[in-house]
Amino acid sequence: MLNEWNYNWVGGERRSSAATMEVRNPGTGELIGLIPDLEDQGVQEAIDHASEALHEWSELPAKKRARYLEEWSERLMHNREALALLLSKEQGKPFSEARGEIEGTVDIIRWYAEESKRAYGEIIPSSNPGQQLLVYREPIGVVALITPMNFPSATVARKVAPALAAGCTLVLKPAETTSMTAIAIFSHLIQTGLPKGTANLVTGDPSRIGSVLMQDSRVRKVSFTGSTAVGKKLMEQAAATVKKVSLELGGNSPVIVFPDADLDKAAKQIVANKFENCGQVCNGINLIYVHEDVHDALLDKLLTLIRTLITGIGTEPGTDIGPLINERAVQKVERLVLDAINKGAKLLTGGKRLTEEPYTRGHFYAPTLLDGVTREMHITREEIFGPVMPVLTFKRESEAVAAANDTSYGLAAYLFTRDFARIHRMIQQLQSGNIGINGTSLAYTQAPFGGIKESGIGREGGRQGLEEFISLKYVAMTTV
The missing domain is CATH 3.40.605.10 (Aldehyde Dehydrogenase; Chain A, domain 1)
Structure with a gap:
């Protein structure tokens, strides 16, 4: 001690x-x-x-x-x-x-x-x-x-x-x-x-x-x-x-991935953002909105990257993801994932507390990818604050904007696209205090960081x- x-x-x-x-x-x-x-x-x-x-x-x-x-x-x-x-x-x-x-x-x-x-x-x-x-x-x-x-x-x-x-x-x-x-x-x-x-x-x-x-x-x-x-x-x-x-x-930050996005870059950035600090980041990505045309391709890339991540004790060499802060945090993640699965979400990886060695005495939860998530699930309404990645699909830009804005939060939003006209439209339409374009790093000392709404x-x-x-x-x- x-x-x-x-x-x-x-x-x-x-x-x-x-x-x-x-x-x-x-x-x-x-x-x-x-x-x-x-x-x-x-x-x-x-x-x-x-x-x-x-x-x-x-x-x-x-x-x-x-x-x-x-x-x-x-x-x-x-x-x-x-x-x-x-x-x-x-x-x-x-x-x-x-x-x-x-x-x-x-x-x-x-x-x-x-x-x-x-x-x-x-x-x-x-x-x-x-x-x-x-x-x-x-x-x-x-x-x-x-x-x-x-x-x-x-x-x-x-x-x-x-x-x-x-x-x-x-x-x-x-x-x-x-x-x-x-x-x-x-x-x-x-x-x-x-x-x-x-x-x-x-x-x-x-x-x-x-x-x-x-x-x-x-x-x-x-x-x-x-x-x-x-x-x-x-x-x-x-x-x-x-x-x-x-x-x-708090935040409920969306990322919107359009068909013209660099999918390799998007996948790497999303995984790095989502699983930093075991998902315990206020401006961390909470919801992934991916266009139906690139849904399968992006999911494959996300799944491949997630499966390479090593969960472990923070001080151990090679650890990519540490524990959640306490038992209450684990229970919240368990509740949100179970609700999503019970309402039809498809579990692609993870979805469970880690209890075997060397995790027996800590608060560990496996990095998780959920597909087929819908707005009726609690996981889309609450801040997850854990290593869970829910994926939703959209067809039209207006649909993605409406879904991203349909929250009481307004801390951060992200999008991946090469279309500059779309970028300017999205900047104007997204209700968020901070927006990341083709990248997920937002917190810089020299820049003002903060949210709107709640x-x-x-x-x-x-x-x-x-x-x-x-x-x-x-x-x-x-x-x-």
Whole structure:
């Protein structure tokens, strides 16, 4: 059991708790460590410290704030192998994916270190002589940041880095299943000599801690990544003190494959996207709409690729797909697959929990391909968040667009076609915050990422990610 990352950070000091929560490797069941289940008073103290530190941090020149971020990124890069190993053990994803996430975390922090220097104000021409209209950009204040389990390093950076760059102070609440990775990442930030209280981290019961954060009027913004159901609850709680909210929520992302697509490329991209992190990716492909003319050809290619994938423990060499995060996640996947099969879907491969060695103590589900899926099946309406690929067939472009848009979600959509006129039509018609054309990579540090409809509010990444933590102050100044 690891004892290195079993504490919180409150006011620049380590904080423990009599009450603890277990963190287990989802691939082996091994107890990795115990994290504090911090009491309400500890969470309140974290807010107190963030509030007290706000003036000093917000007054610090952007160039000096950037130096802390730069040193943070350097520390993470120097320790990337150890951090990736911890991430792989705690979250379950293959070590290669974990290392890529740590390196991506470094890129995010470095980018916002530079972007912090570009939060420019504005001068607006006045219609009255002798008057200036000025727009100041100021940090919004104390912010609460709540991160998910699937990318416990990158999501911390996507929230903490722009918040600090903007001049905000913060309280971070990471997912309880992957808190140790977040603690490790965060500890390297504290070790840069960051002014005490500027950044605080608390772990424990999400509902209870969330309530404390949301009820305090000094917390002026909450940035949350997680389920749509929890996001809606946070919006309700935010209304009481009129907090600004940024929400990156669930998705039901379609990919549409047209007859003129490069099928080899499409198959490789779809498989890589769908089975990354065992399907536990918010913008991961949920539904595959394939034109009837290329249905059989694409299915053959998908099936061939899927059968080469190796499911295993994340830290084992050669693993392509790790476990799901917990038993509840496996049960959800089982329910959706069983419902689809009972309603007529054809199981081409997978479709079962893996229980033999070396899977006996983990939460493993076989990579699955379902054909003949219809809109009456629950799997087309719910976010799967698992290694299951449902295939639907269409005849006309309009039919595919209507089906893709027939969801309460709007996070991501993908299409494969060589027809530029069709591409422009689809961009206009698809109801999604992010669209991938002939490729499935969407999340770039320099680009704004976020959803529409019930997939969220606000953006992470790019200059827009910094703007989420900034408040505008307008001044009309008349010359005396």
